Amino acid sequence: MATRHQKTLARLMVSPSVLLLLGWMIVPLAMTLWFSFQSYNLLSPGMEQFIGWTNYQYFLSDPAFWTAMRNTLLLVGGVLVITVGGGIALALLLDQPMFGQGVVRILVIAPFFIMPTVSALVWKNMFMNPVNGLFAWFAKAVGAQPIDFLAQYPLMSIILIVSWQWLPFATLILLTALQSLDSEQMEAAEMDGAGTLAKFTHLVLPHLSRAITVVILIETIFLLSVFAEILVTTNGGPGYQSTNLTYLVYSQALLQFDVGGASAGGIIAVILANIVAIFLMRMIGKTLE
């Protein structure tokens, strides 16, 4: 009797969270799906009608969509390469004996806590501005022509800004994993005459592999929906050069008021994210056991 009672109680305790999340997931998603088959523009209310797959056809045949897809992949891929590569290097460095290790850690982790709008604006104005930015001053100091980063290399600049925000995260996770490496094993390897490179490829890297996977998958979730950095720096431009899928859906819906088309884009974004999510769930599921 007691266990039955407890079971009911346990269910009662879980259900509010479950029901809320269920609602949060199903209601808007169902609405997006519904809108995606409608011709629905906020500028002409009352004209909604069912149009089947037209929105999808329109969205998928729009060159802007493929540009946005390419940009999304480049953004995610570029930031991942920089943060994981840089993160491994930094974690290895920070793990060495040094003076003031605590302060160094604090300085390195700091960018992760900066809100996206602040970091984007600071980089845009104070560093990348072609007239008054620090990079422009530096270019002039060495006799080069200042580069208008956000106009000439918009996507690369955004990759740089986003990498700066996520490098600390990768470093911190990898450093934590590194510190759990068995020092006896390392010493044994040294005794056996293993060189630095051999130790790194045979001992350190395999030990870090799980942390690296975690970093890649978690960053991917967040990087697929980078938004604020694009909004305050380039507004997706010039043209569509720095528009990712999230930004494209936003501009289609809230700037062009095309609810139907934007919804089709949203559903495509959901499908893409799900492909990534399946991998992530599998991996996290393993850590539960």
Next chain:
Amino acid sequence: MARNISQSRRWGFTILAWGAALVIFFPILWTILTSFKTEADAIASPPKFLFFDWTVENYAEVQSRSPYFRHFMNSVIISVGSTLLGLVLAIPAAWSMAFQPGRRTKDLLMWMLSTKMMPAAGVLIPMYLMFRSFGLLDSRLGITVVLMLINLPIIVWMLYTYFREIPSEILEAARMDGASLRNEILHVLTPMAVPGIASTLLLNVILAWNEAFWTLNLTTSKAAPLTTFIASYSSPEGLFYAKLSAASTMAIAPILILGWFSQKQLVRGLTFGAVK
């Protein structure tokens, strides 16, 4: 013998690491320095690093030309409010999942996490339209609820990984002694769970404070937190570097300080216990 690290090696690593750390930290340092400059000094060429006329007038200016304090309070109310609301829902859920796991508990946890992976772009439109028709656009209540829903899976997960480490024998012992459920929670579980709850609170306040998709799309002025407020400096006010810097410094300072306290929990929380 091998462990005797030479002093020169230690110095070498110190210089390298400090160099790298200063490069990474430089944009923040530069923002803080610039916030104390006059506008003329802020764009001086060559740049002035430390030797300029230090002034705090930018801070006064930011406050006087826009209700900075209101946006700050909005950030506090929204981030703390959404986290507390989430905790109220998540503590019982995580408690029962950790101590009364059923056959489906694991699936349930996974499913909760999977909601986190739904891209915001996929649900932006219905949320925007619903907010519009319920008059929730630019309201603190609306954005607080949305941020609560976004962070709820993380809150449940973090609490779950903390609660799971509490030995259940202690609870059984308390039960044997005839403690009621209420007493069990109040006198046995709570004291052991407080550190975990505190770190969950801290990390989620940080996440909510910096959230910049829903806050930018669902608030404009009245309920706008600092993320939206700073975005309004996008142009052309952003060209006033000293004022932009002062506003930015005020927006990041509280969370930077909180963040430094939460480094350890950050790793554990954001990797859902996979890396500790």
